Amino acid sequence: MAFIEKAVFFLMMMMTAFQVSHAAVHKVGDSAGWTIIGNIDYKKWAATKNFQVGDTIIFEYNAKFHNVMRVTHAMYKSCNASSPLTTMSTGNDTIKITNYGHHFFLCGIPGHCQAGQKVDINVVKVSAAAAPSPTSAMASPVPPANVPAPSPNNAAPFIVVKGAGIALMTLLALALSSYA
Incomplete structure (x- = not known):
């Protein structure tokens, strides 16, 4: 269950980070x-x-x-x-x-x-402060004081492409289904 909570929190963080803009x-x-x-x-x-x-x-x-x-x-x-x-x-x-x-x-x-x-x-340039924070969008199920610091990551950074939000949700769903 802790994995699912972390995965949902991670998904909310990622969705907040991606500002999808549709040209008008x-x-x-x-x-x-x-x-x-x-x-x-x-x-x-x-x-x-x-x-x-x-x-x-x-x-x-x-x-x-x-x-x-x-x-x-x-x-x-x-x-x-x-x-x-x-x-x-x-x-x-x-x-x-x-x-x-x-x-x-x-x-x-x-x-x-x-x-x-x-x-x-x-x-007008939209600032990151205008975007909702993950904690305002959904309460964190784990108190921040109990969250361990992330371990160093030497992996190559990923590249965001159009439709990345859908791809991310698909990957998360696949990951969650393997733990079910």
């Missing part, structure tokens, strides 16, 4: 898209999203009337489209988020940014 696709402005029609509040839209590294941002718009410019914070604040970092104008522009921080976009057509056609995509 965000269409800027949702069904309205990237426009000045309809008084879309892109600041409010962005505030309702949880952007993460790996997510995809899609700007859909009429390319005859709009574009998308990636700009600096200062340019974003002042609606300055004179020297953007990048300019996109296909009407269906896709951007993959590859780093944390603020990503500023605006429409470079005169008057559009001033009318509210700008968005700050803020990708």
Whole structure:
């Protein structure tokens, strides 16, 4: 029985250590898209999203009337489209988020940014402190003072691959079935 308790505790520790992230696709402005029609509040839209590294941002718009410019914070604040970092104008522009921080976009057509056609995509780094601890997820069946220190391990470190959580649970189930 002690082995099962340790195995469950180990499984909880491993599941907490693995933060599985599923990339999301965000269409800027949702069904309205990237426009000045309809008084879309892109600041409010962005505030309702949880952007993460790996997510995809899609700007859909009429390319005859709009574009998308990636700009600096200062340019974003002042609606300055004179020297953007990048300019996109296909009407269906896709951007993959590859780093944390603020990503500023605006429409470079005169008057559009001033009318509210700008968005700050803020990708916040999730800290390990935000993840639940194994003891908060499940009470430890063994008081911590009675747990022996782990012995030195000279084994090669394992490599985490996609689906590792399922593989780990399968290995644990196999191990437990051999002790039943």
